[in-house]
Amino acid sequence: MIHLIKSPAILFALLLLPPGGWLQATQPKPHIIYIMVDDMGYGDAGCYNPQSKIPTPNIDSLANAGMRFTDAHAPGALCHPSRYGLLTGQHPFRANVESWRTRAVIRKTQTTFASLLQSNGYRTAMVGKWHLGFHENGYDKPLPGGPVDRGFDSFFGIRASTDIPPYFYIRGNRAVAPPTDRIGANSSDGWTPIQGAFWRAGGIAPGLQLKDVLPRFTDEAVSVIEQHTKSKTTKPLMLYLAYPAPHTPWLPSPKFRGSSEAGMYGDFLVMVDAMIGRVLKALDEAEMSDDTLLFFCSDNGPVWYDADVKRLGHNSVGDLRGMKADAWEGGHRMPFIARWPGKIRAGSVSGQTICFTDMLATFAAVADAELPPNAGPDSFNILPVLLSKQPEDKPIRGPIVIPARRGMMSIRSGHWKLITGLGSGGFSKPAHIKPTPGGPVGQLYHLGNDLAETRNLYLKKPDIVKSLLAKLEQIRSQPKTRPSKSSADDAEERR
Numbered sequence: 001m002i003h004l005i006k007s008p009a010i011l012f013a014l015l016l017l018p019p020g021g022w023l024q025a026t027q028p029k030p031h032i033i034y035i036m037v038d039d040m041g042y043g044d045a046g047c048y049n050p051q052s053k054i055p056t057p058n059i060d061s062l063a064n065a066g067m068r069f070t071d072a073h074a075p076g077a078l079c080h081p082s083r084y085g086l087l088t089g090q091h092p093f094r095a096n097v098e099s100w101r102t103r104a105v106i107r108k109t110q111t112t113f114a115s116l117l118q119s120n121g122y123r124t125a126m127v128g129k130w131h132l133g134f135h136e137n138g139y140d141k142p143l144p145g146g147p148v149d150r151g152f153d154s155f156f157g158i159r160a161s162t163d164i165p166p167y168f169y170i171r172g173n174r175a176v177a178p179p180t181d182r183i184g185a186n187s188s189d190g191w192t193p194i195q196g197a198f199w200r201a202g203g204i205a206p207g208l209q210l211k212d213v214l215p216r217f218t219d220e221a222v223s224v225i226e227q228h229t230k231s232k233t234t235k236p237l238m239l240y241l242a243y244p245a246p247h248t249p250w251l252p253s254p255k256f257r258g259s260s261e262a263g264m265y266g267d268f269l270v271m272v273d274a275m276i277g278r279v280l281k282a283l284d285e286a287e288m289s290d291d292t293l294l295f296f297c298s299d300n301g302p303v304w305y306d307a308d309v310k311r312l313g314h315n316s317v318g319d320l321r322g323m324k325a326d327a328w329e330g331g332h333r334m335p336f337i338a339r340w341p342g343k344i345r346a347g348s349v350s351g352q353t354i355c356f357t358d359m360l361a362t363f364a365a366v367a368d369a370e371l372p373p374n375a376g377p378d379s380f381n382i383l384p385v386l387l388s389k390q391p392e393d394k395p396i397r398g399p400i401v402i403p404a405r406r407g408m409m410s411i412r413s414g415h416w417k418l419i420t421g422l423g424s425g426g427f428s429k430p431a432h433i434k435p436t437p438g439g440p441v442g443q444l445y446h447l448g449n450d451l452a453e454t455r456n457l458y459l460k461k462p463d464i465v466k467s468l469l470a471k472l473e474q475i476r477s478q479p480k481t482r483p484s485k486s487s488a489d490d491a492e493e494r495r
Helices: 008-016 021-026 057-065 079-088 097-101 113-118 210-230 263-285 306-312 356-366 462-477 487-493
Strands: 031-037 067-073 123-129 154-158 169-171 181-183 202-204 237-242 292-298 333-339 348-350 400-403 409-413 416-419 443-446
Touching (some): 031 263, 057 333, 079 113, 113 123, 113 237, 210 237, 210 263, 263 292, 292 356, 400 462, 409 462, 443 462
Parallel strands (some): 031 292, 067 348, 123 154, 123 237
Antiparallel strands (some): 292 333, 400 409, 416 443
């Protein structure tokens, strides 16, 4: 084909490219689909837990066709800090994420992975749960500060979870119908007050049924894919699909009731898996699958107690300790899968320690885009891991810091993990333990030997404690952890 190139300058430049460089330079940017589910545990999917009582054939198919991570972490053990870290590449302890109820948490000037891709030729769409606030001034008025003001070309979704009122759909920055009706609180017999078909009383849009939200979002996601194909646009698509399930209320449709051996929760997760299957089918029918880098993860751990494990024989966190909101691994170590046909090796597994904050720098590398100096301060490019170009024994990023409740923090560096307090720091009891005279004031675990966090080495390894506390203080006092290196340099490395 070289003799067809008439320009000597172009020919000379192509000959100087390293092997494979010409092909890479001419390949179009891939579509990116990021699917985040809500309150799903590390041990729920069969590809992570062969003893799972919940069939997840579509999630398992992604692992079979792509890379499954065994040490991936949410930036926080709750919904809103996790989503903040994912979108901004910044540890959520650096922001006032608790203010989401009345204001937009992400600043107007902040780079999100959506705004980065939008400015680099992508059509960006979001469907699902936002949970990062709007500047609210009544639901009959525009809702600024949300997805369409933070890099997404389109948005159809809900304000927060499907158990937090008011309940209404949002398209763009306007309520489809304001929540002028009212719904009473609900709960389920045989479960704790925050499990089952639980939702809080409050405003709701006329005609909205909470049981319809999950399939409605799937319809919207499929429509985004179909419309992108019909538009004949040359732009690649980035779709962020943030399902609000299997978070409460657990509302499996009749077709899925009894489909698992893990009660209402398991049945609802089977339904979630089926919805993901619909999205995968839409990609196939649009002939987009081979050109799509697809991610799947959960935002934080499940609400699943020891009593549930004993009663149903299903451990939602697998071999981990804890659950949603906890500083223990069950709160934030997440299922995380990436599929990219022809690029990511099928059936591969990575033990690299990564964080959702790493998506911003990774998307920049995938799109060959320059990451602004102040963007993604805690984001590391994991593309070399995805492409199997990073040795497993060479960490791709620095330490991870994850906030828990009650002011507790945890830091992970190598196999060592330090928690700056006693107890779970979250939903598991005891959440907080007062130190005793002469006893430890925190927790130290070697996860390589003790993944279940059963042996507190805080008093036995004072040097490790001192080192990790110093690293934690350094990270908290400095504005960023990622190296000051451009994605262009990263791109050059991977050629």
